[in-house]
Structures are given as structure tokens and as C-alpha cells.
Amino acid sequence: MKRVESRLGFAALTVLVAATSLCAARNQNRKPRAQVCPDLTGVYHFLNSGDRLGLLQEDNMLKGYINVLQGPDASDSVFSYPITVGTREGNEVQFQTGRIHEKYFRFTGTVERGAGRKPSDSDYLELKGALETIRVNGVTHTKQVERESAIFTSLGKSEQQASGD
Numbered sequence: 001m002k003r004v005e006s007r008l009g010f011a012a013l014t015v016l017v018a019a020t021s022l023c024a025a026r027n028q029n030r031k032p033r034a035q036v037c038p039d040l041t042g043v044y045h046f047l048n049s050g051d052r053l054g055l056l057q058e059d060n061m062l063k064g065y066i067n068v069l070q071g072p073d074a075s076d077s078v079f080s081y082p083i084t085v086g087t088r089e090g091n092e093v094q095f096q097t098g099r100i101h102e103k104y105f106r107f108t109g110t111v112e113r114g115a116g117r118k119p120s121d122s123d124y125l126e127l128k129g130a131l132e133t134i135r136v137n138g139v140t141h142t143k144q145v146e147r148e149s150a151i152f153t154s155l156g157k158s159e160q161q162a163s164g165d
Helices: 002-029 157-163
Strands: 042-045 052-058 061-069 078-089 092-097 103-113 125-136 143-153
Touching: 042 125, 052 078, 061 092, 078 103
Parallel strands: none
Antiparallel strands: 042 052, 042 143, 052 061, 061 078, 078 092, 092 103, 103 125, 125 143
């Protein structure tokens, strides 16, 4: 009788382990649901220290600017690229800037919650995706596109006050 019980116990244990492994494999393949961020309006770090991306969300439309600090040889200290086209559908974000000196930017990605706990914290929101820097030849009108992965984190309230953004 003991042999029958141990065999039944082993069979039940084998079924339990197989079922647990199957559930774990299914859960591992599932993508976690992204938390929908109601509004992405704010100021974000851009490519280099001091560069800023400012966004204003109105319904599904995005407006704003990208301020890029220039080197000492440039005539202006900051180029401010206006966002001419911008949309948001769910967590999907796209925008393109106007041209300055035959250069403009295009971004496609998502808005996600960052490490910050409150909207006033640094890195409360993150824009993750692909940034394209497009340079247009003024004579031939050919485009040179540089594509890179980018993560732009929101500035906290104290950072905005310190930098005057």
C-alpha cells in the first residue's frame, strides 16, 4: 500500500511541477502592460548636458521645442528648433522639428513612467525611442540621416528652477 501512495504522490508532484513551469513560461513571454501616462507636458533632458526638449500636449497633438547649446564658434549660443508636427496616440509619441541651418530632428517612440515617484521628481517620465538627426545638403538637397536610440528623462521641479527652464 505504501508503494502505491508514494507512486501517486510522485505523479501528483510531477504534474504540479509541470503545470508551474508552464505558467512561469507563459508569464515570462508576456509583456508587462505599460502604464498609460495621462499627460507628457514638461521639460526633458535632450542629447547633451544643457540641451532641452520642451513638450506641450494638447489632446493628441504635441507642440514645443528643442533647445540645443552651440559651441563658441556659432553666432547664436542656443538654437531653438520648434516642433512643427507632433502626435501622441496612447503611449506612442512622434514629433519633428523645423529646420535650422539645414538640420532638423525627428523622434518616434513611447512615453513611459520613469524612476521618479511624483510628477515634480526628476525622471518621472521617460521618452524612449529612435531619434533621427537629418542634415540637408543646401545644394543637392540630399538628406543625411543619423539614427540613434534615445531616452529623454523629464526634469524635476528643482532642476527646472535651477536651470531657468
